[in-house]
Amino acid sequence: MMFERAEFIEDAIHAKSSGATLLAGGTSVVDLMQLGLEIPSKLTYLETLGLDFIEHQPNGAMVVGSLCHQSRLAHDSGCAERFPLLSEAILSGASPQIRNMATVGGNLLQRTRCSSFRDFASPCNKRKPGSGCPALEAPARGYAIFGRSENCIATFPSDQATALVALHASVTVRGRVGPRTIPLEQFFLLPGDTPHRDNDLACDEVLLSIHVAAESANLNSAYVKIRDRQSYVFAIASAAVALRIEQGRVTFASIVMGSVAARPWRATESESAILNGPATDETFEHAARLAIKGAHRVPETEGKIRLTKAAVLEALYRAYRGGQSR
Amino acid sequence: MDLQMEAAGMVPVTLTINGTVHSLEVHALTTLLITLREHLGLNGTKIGCGHGQCGACTVLIDGQRRLSCLTFAASVHGKSVTSIEGLADGPNLHPVQQAFLRHEGFQCGYCTPGQILSATGLLRNCGRLGREPVPPSLGAVPRAARPLLSEPCGRTRSAVAEAMSGNICRCGAYEQIVSAVLEAMELEDAHA
Ligand SMILES: Cc1cc2nc3c(=O)[nH]c(=O)nc-3n(C[C@H](O)[C@H](O)[C@H](O)COP(=O)(O)OP(=O)(O)OC[C@H]3O[C@@H](n4cnc5c(N)ncnc54)[C@H](O)[C@@H]3O)c2cc1C
Ligand code: SF4
Numbered sequence: 001m002m003f004e005r006a007e008f009i010e011d012a013i014h015a016k017s018s019g020a021t022l023l024a025g026g027t028s029v030v031d032l033m034q035l036g037l038e039i040p041s042k043l044t045y046l047e048t049l050g051l052d053f054i055e056h057q058p059n060g061a062m063v064v065g066s067l068c069h070q071s072r073l074a075h076d077s078g079c080a081e082r083f084p085l086l087s088e089a090i091l092s093g094a095s096p097q098i099r100n101m102a103t104v105g106g107n108l109l110q111r112t113r114c115s116s117f118r119d120f121a122s123p124c125n126k127r128k129p130g131s132g133c134p135a136l137e138a139p140a141r142g143y144a145i146f147g148r149s150e151n152c153i154a155t156f157p158s159d160q161a162t163a164l165v166a167l168h169a170s171v172t173v174r175g176r177v178g179p180r181t182i183p184l185e186q187f188f189l190l191p192g193d194t195p196h197r198d199n200d201l202a203c204d205e206v207l208l209s210i211h212v213a214a215e216s217a218n219l220n221s222a223y224v225k226i227r228d229r230q231s232y233v234f235a236i237a238s239a240a241v242a243l244r245i246e247q248g249r250v251t252f253a254s255i256v257m258g259s260v261a262a263r264p265w266r267a268t269e270s271e272s273a274i275l276n277g278p279a280t281d282e283t284f285e286h287a288a289r290l291a292i293k294g295a296h297r298v299p300e301t302e303g304k305i306r307l308t309k310a311a312v313l314e315a316l317y318r319a320y321r322g323g324q325s326r
Numbered sequence: 327m328d329l330q331m332e333a334a335g336m337v338p339v340t341l342t343i344n345g346t347v348h349s350l351e352v353h354a355l356t357t358l359l360i361t362l363r364e365h366l367g368l369n370g371t372k373i374g375c376g377h378g379q380c381g382a383c384t385v386l387i388d389g390q391r392r393l394s395c396l397t398f399a400a401s402v403h404g405k406s407v408t409s410i411e412g413l414a415d416g417p418n419l420h421p422v423q424q425a426f427l428r429h430e431g432f433q434c435g436y437c438t439p440g441q442i443l444s445a446t447g448l449l450r451n452c453g454r455l456g457r458e459p460v461p462p463s464l465g466a467v468p469r470a471a472r473p474l475l476s477e478p479c480g481r482t483r484s485a486v487a488e489a490m491s492g493n494i495c496r497c498g499a500y501e502q503i504v505s506a507v508l509e510a511m512e513l514e515d516a517h518a
Contacts, residue, residue, distance in 0.1 A: 001334075001335030001353075001354050001355070002335070002354065003335075003337045003354035003398075003400045005403075023398070023401065026396050026397060026398065026401065027378055027393075027396050030357070030396045030397070030398065031377050031378060031396060033355065034376055034377060034395075035377075040355075043354055043355075043398075043400075045400070045401050047401070071477065075476050075477065075478065094378075094492075095381065095491060095492025095493075096391060096444070096447075096448070096477060096489060096491075096492050097378075097381060097384055097391045097392050097393050097444065097447075097492045098378055098393065098396075098492065100390045100391060100392050101392050101393065101396065101397070230488075230491070231487075231488055231491035232491045232492055232494075
């Protein structure tokens, strides 16, 4: 068992290729070690890489190093003023202590909170491919209502990722063959036949940075998170909405739902339904109804579907009215 | 690093704990929580859930509130740690400790060290009323010139409740805790 502090990105790539466990803020991976689900042969600490920058580029884009702490990004005045959706979503997650530790990159790579996944004694296709999925037999509101497969129905719980997908963000990763940039929405994988793979990061790749384009700045936005208590708990369902309103008409619309699938789930039909039209109660209600079209309906998910629709509707109104509810 | 030590998974770590420098050898998987309690005999930091879900193990690391149960000691090498034992100035309790006493911000007291450290971290980073430290917004922020983390927090009960939401109190002393933290903040604002 070895502990090393990576100084250069090459060190981290080399460590990951040789099977080391990478450690950023540790709030997800140390927890998994405590549960006995992650047994490291070697630990490589990443915070010494210096990838904790927040860069506001002259063209208006924002680039954030993967090792930047969530609290610093959320309270960065450039982020809070120009990409308030992202600050709002980050601040709705976890607790102040955890946000001081958690990194922006680690948040995108956290594992599902599915209780069977976290229970070592339970079978789980994501943890041990082919062992089975007890969740399929026990429908509950915690599971996916979109993008399910017969192998896994876990949801991805990140608030930050839901906002970033709504802002059309992309991530840059680097492995032995060099860097590549992927739209964040495509970075997350649906379970399909490979439930053990959460995302498109290869086994030699390290997450370097997150890029939010200038076009996503200064939008009317809102993040609505529905949960069992007001703070310090994961979402049952959430919605991130970003709109551009010009002379009463919606000229840009991004509507993304969180905790409803293995990745932030874009409501494409809802976006089209309100685009180029006037913002009215009817169009918003119609868009919210379209957002839950095709959701997996069994009695146990009815409540979650209703809450998801409510989150979308509330986020649309708040975004449109500059933070005010209906 | 000594090869034998490395094979056993031991890591040399230097930590400044409550102002005193300690050089230790800890296992790579030893948390800061266990290091404080079992290696240094500082039992004031409490073991709660062990999974980041309760806040009982909160300490300050370089002035920021963090959870010692999810922090490996090896990963805070070179940093400074404040635990509940380090808050008072000799016989004089820290203003946050005094406020908790005045308002009876506890019942059984188990979560109290974490609550107090969390409130102290908040006070350090939330800025004085009306003059929040504003981080520069344009251009990459140079590493050395970075301002102390800002955690803006209004002086209202609901803002304080949210800012303190990372600490669970099973006795439900929340109302008194919020009163204590609010009073400590207002006292600091008055002296600013
Ligand atoms: C009690 C609790 C409540 C929470 N509530 C919420 C919530 O409400 N909303 C929410 O969104 N999140 C929540 N979280 C999740 C938390 O935000 C994540 O655990 C955190 O963001 C992970 O970041 P980290 O830096 O600590 O990652 P780590 O735990 O250090 O790493 C996570 C994973 O990413 C890998 N990794 C990290 N950085 C890199 C990199 N640069 N390149 C390659 N691999 C890397 C690690 O190897 C590991 O597999 C909660 C967590 C806890 C414990
Ligand atoms: S839903 Fe996915 S993560 Fe949960 S038990 Fe089934 S396979 Fe495992």
